[in-house]
Amino acid sequence: MADTIEESNVSYDELMDLENEFEDVETEIIRKQYEMSKPLYAKRAELVSQIKTFWPLVFEAAPMDIDEYIQPSDSALLLSSLKSLSVTRFELDADPAKGDPRSFAIRFEFDENDHFEDKVLEKKFWWRASKDGFRGYVSEPVEIRWKAGKDLTDGLLSLAKAVYDEQKGKPRPAASGNAKDKKKEKEPLTDKQKALKEKIDQTGMGGVSFFAWFGYIGEYITAEESREALAEEAEERRKRKAGEAVPKKDDEDEDMEDAEDSDDEDDDDDLDIFPAGDAVAMAIADDLWPNAIKYFVQAQEQDILSEIDEEFDDEDDEDDEEEEAPKRKKQKA
Template sequence: MAVTAEEVLATYDSLAEIEAEFDDVETEIIRHQYTLSKDLYVKRAQIVAKIEHFWPLVFEQAPMDIDEFIQPSDSQIILGALKSIDVKRFEIDTPVEGGDPRSVSIRFEFEENDHFENKVLEKKFWWRHGKDGFVGYVSEPVDIKWKAGKDLTNGLLSLAKAAWEEEKATPKKEGKEKKELTPKQKELKEKLEAEATGAESFFCFFGYIGERVSAEENIEALKKEAEDRKKRQAGEEVEDDDEEMKEDENEEDWEDEEDLDIFPQGDTVAMAIADDLWPNALKYFTQAQESDDLSDDEDDESEDDEEEEDGDKPNKKHKACAHGCKH
């Protein structure tokens, strides 16, 4: 017996509702896990503060989603000056309308170093829903007070911050009128195009913005999603609202905004830190210790071999790693 178009549509609506229910479960798990483990993370922080180079060693074993963006010049700061990392789910701690348990703030604390004045760098990522169907992290640039001649982002981060402030101060275009780039945005775009082949510093991460979704748009989108769910649950048809037309209208603006992001993978890195590196810090610290032990064993074996070949040859000096240990 052939399935009618109406039955197929009803099946798709049922799947959409199941997917929404899975998302509800996921967010509640995050909420409860965070609440239950919050005090444990405070205890962990008190203990690891007594362990020299704990967080630099954790970062040394960072997962690929983080490690692939760390350049050798970044490592000098991260391994030499990183004091601590802290992750908070700030929209659980301070609930707001439209808030989501997945929103995170990532706080880096640094020792005095040769590159920048900041002792603390904190970046927030809001989990938001857009009217065009977007769901994910959005953020705002956080500038760094670089010391003279030490800017690893080559001016990109400060320019991204200036362009963002200029964008916020510029009245938004209404309807289908295409947005024009501000002077700072044009300057940023030209600089990004000129440096397209250059290495990207991890510290450009603090310039990530993502899609432009305001708190107000997020609330509107969530209300619309809630209304659509009620209709599906009641067996009513949910209109598509000409989604393809919306995507076409926003496509050019989004491409321009994406071209202005100095670290497009910032949402991926934020998720890797919040969901992997931070909760699994002890695992990565242990791996770093084991890696150092293995390196020591290999050095010892190499020295033994050299001594057998030439008993008069002096012992090889141990190499100092970036965080001050020797192996």
């Protein structure tokens, strides 16, 4: 038996083709699950719409991979005005047979609030493939109509949107799929890009508002490029399966070097105001949303626990708590 893959008769292509078959099953499973749980989500929406604190408390109990991006001012806004959340598989809804079950939209509904005019903020995530091997979620910046002086992103989001609009129409050299384009000379930054980069550098992304998440872009990949990339790949898989020769693309040899070169990719990330946007979106869609009842119950328990702590700690300055406490149900005296 061979020690390593290089010495064995197994090729990376074989492993990758198999991985793609696993992914096909996974995609089919998402489709089935969406279908099967739709009536339950509708029932849940109806039930929890009767509890004003439901979604704010779910966010209060959000797991670390979401919570770490929620600043105190974001949290205050969510607590006071988040009315509902929903996740839909919009490509599947539009075309149950051919739509990609992986694409999803996250929709926030808000009450009247101090920070912005919008009642609904919805962000879409398209699952896309590029010809140079990227697979993942891309999105578009969503504008927020901030009230004067109340922009939690301090202009970052609207700058990101302006840059996106400017870039969107331009042909992307990477889309041609030739390996040499991967080493393309860098185009000079536009004025808007420069301004955005400066703003990002100034801000220091550690304390940036959760609402900057609405600015996540990922990569610029059109639906058309994605369709073509997937069709090419499917054709290669078919050929390999049939034992036909598949012309090797230049960049395939580089698969193993990509990790080394991956700094290149960071160019796009440099101009993304929320580079972890896809990870946060997946955490919301695949965890917070399906497990919302669990998180709500958890938040209730913590609430009561902290109330007990407060009662215990602050026996002599009860006034501080008075405004909040009466809303909560008392457990044993």
